[in-house]
Amino acid sequence: MSEHLTQIPSTMLEAELDTLFSVSQILSRSLDLPETLREVLQVIGEGCGLGLGLVALLSDENGNELFISAAHGLDMEAASRIRYLRGEGVLGLVLERGRSVILDEVRREKRFLDRLGAYSPDKPFIAVPIRIGSELVGVLASQPDTCEDGLLDERAHFQEMVANLIGQSVRLARQVAKEKRDILDERDDLRRTVRGQYGFSSIVGRSEPMKHVFDQLRQVAKWNTTVLIRGETGTGKELIASAIHYNSPRSASPFVKLNCAALPENLLESELFGHEKGAFTGAVSQRKGRFEQADGGTLFLDEIGEVSPAFQAKLLRILQEGELERVGGSRTLKVDVRVIAATHRDLELAVEEGKFREDLYYRLNVMPIYVPALRDRIEDIPDIARFLVGKIAKLQGRELGITDSALRLLSQHHWPGNVRELENCLERAAVMCDNSSIDRDLVLMCGIEERLQAPRPKLRPxxxxxxxxxxxxxxxxxxxxxxxxxxxxxxxxxxxxxxxxxxxxxxxxxxxxxxxxxxx
Structure with missing residues (x-):
């Protein structure tokens, strides 16, 4: 080994070491494989005289066809259209034999195709395999700038070291590409699941009032119009909002929810608009609010009728201008958010009484959707009950059904708590159900009969x-x-x-x- 090294000029050894260091730096700083390989070919061409370089990779892990992924000193546009099958030309020969091919002079090798017409016939040519472990994944080829000078084997050995480094980068690029594909597949699966869970098909109802709601949903989902969902507590206003978002052009962007009645006003402002570090005690870092989180998507503001008149003015600005300032900040931020609001309050009465700003009311009430109470669509109760029982069965991991007698009993109830009350009743019945079917007796055990027989409240004159x-x-x-x-x-x-x-x-x-x- 030492005798071999003494035969190599020191200047050549230094150039190779410097070039290998540069190659390792290039390969470690970017995941853009074609651009990285082009830089590597440029470095070995300029540093070690290995010009007219190219890297040809297999089209896939089990393929038999090489395509040129990067080139230096060659017409890349023409090179990108060329393919080499196993055993075809010198590159295909490396793929077939799995070892390096070294030519003293290009013109002496009949298998050299020179499809690009760029190589000097009187100069050498070196093609070495690129491997990932024992798997051959490509070929690194170049033509030295000088004719055979007795150092061709050394140049081939150096090129094999570079090919080994390239192999590690190809392995990493493949791994990243696979993980990216897996993430995209998972994202697409989640989107399909979400669309199935929050699509129009998840909203059960065939009654006339619900048909009207469906017609409105299909129309309003197409546009960025502000929507105000009206209806009693427990009628499924959040489900309606989800269906609008996930069937709209914004479905790939965030759907952010906030219950305005769940937070005091001082926290509501920070929650919606965000805050800067040090804006108040406990604000140890900057935080984006719900409007910023929903940028490009949809923000659902539930119980909008509960916010104070003072806060309504702040809310009006962002709805009108699409601008906000974080709490404790002075920078104006632009956001693109579709707002869907919901309330069970009589906003018209609140406006008359001065409890709700009239200008905010008209800003929100662009497209009102009224969700009927369950008692106003009794004919939907059997379908809703079957849907909810299926949902409960899935959560409990068992087969579960409901009898016709139980459905008839459920259809007689007034349901002041609407669908939410019906779901709670069925969940209690499912917990007490020892077999695979919820019957009338289980529904009675949930207190439905007592509600029917309870004395009616006295009506005031x-x-x-x-x-x-x-x-x-x-x-x-x-x-x-x-x-x-x-x-x-x-x-x-x-x-x-x-x-x-x-x-x-x-x-x-x-x-x-x-x-x-x-x-x-």
Missing amino acids: VSIPAPMDLQDENMDEREKVIAALEQAGWVQAKAARLLGMTPRQIAYRIQTLNITVRQI
Whole structure:
């Protein structure tokens, strides 16, 4: 070994060591494999006289075809179109034999194809394998700048060392590419799962009021319009908001939620707008608020009717201008956020009483969606109950069903807590269920019968106005429905009879005409 080294000029050894150091630096600083390989070829060409270099890699892990991934001193555009099969040309010969091929002169080798027409026929050519462990993954080839000078084997040995370093980078690039593919596949799977969980199909209902809601959802999901979801507590307003987001063009971006009633006002501002470090006691670092987190996506503000008038003014600015300042900061930040708000409050009454800003009300109420109470869509209860039982069964990891008698009993209940109360009832029944089916007795054990038999609260006296002529042509439809409700003591079934409608039809009119039902 020492005798071999003494035959190599010291200047050549120094150049090779310096070049190897530069190659290792290049390979360690970037994951852009083609660009990294191009730099490596440039360094070995300039540092060690190995010009007209190229790296050809297998098209895949089990492939038999080489493609040129990087080149130096060659026409890369032309080179990128060239392929070498196993055994084809000198590069294919390296792939076939699995060892280096060293030519004293290019013109002496009939298998040298010179498809690029760039190589000198009287100069040597070196092609060495690139390996990952024992697996051959490519070829590193170059043409020395000088004719054979007795140092060709040394140049080939140096090129093999460079190829070994390249092999480690190819291994890392493959690993990163695989992990990226796995992450993208997982992301796509999650998106499909989320769309299935929060799509329109997850909202159960075939009644007329729900058909109207579905029509609105399909339309509003296409656009960036602000939506205000109205409805009693427990009707599924958050589910409606999720369906809008995950069926909109923003579905790939964040869906951020905040219950405005869950936080005091001083924390609500920080939670929504974020804060700078040191803005208040405990603010040990900068923090992005929900608006910034939802940038490019959707922000769902539940119980928007609970925020104070002072905070409403701050909220109005960001809805109008798309701008905010973090608590304790002075820099104005721009955000692109679609806002979906929800409330069970009568915002119109709150505006009249001065508890809710009128300008904020109109800013939020661009597209109102009214979610009907469960008692106003009794015909949906069996389907909803079956859906919820399936959901509970999946969580409990067992087969579970519900009998028709149990469904009939559930359909008789008033459900003041709406779908949330129904789900709680079914979950209690499932916990007590020893077999695979929730029957009527289990539903009775959840207290449904007691609620049906519980004494009704005494009604406070109300003054019934003098009957109005419901056939008066000067009255519009909204006035007629309100007049009928007044005459019927706000009992929808009686009002429907007065107007010659079905209970379902008048419930639909009340919703679409934005009539606030009085509880008497």
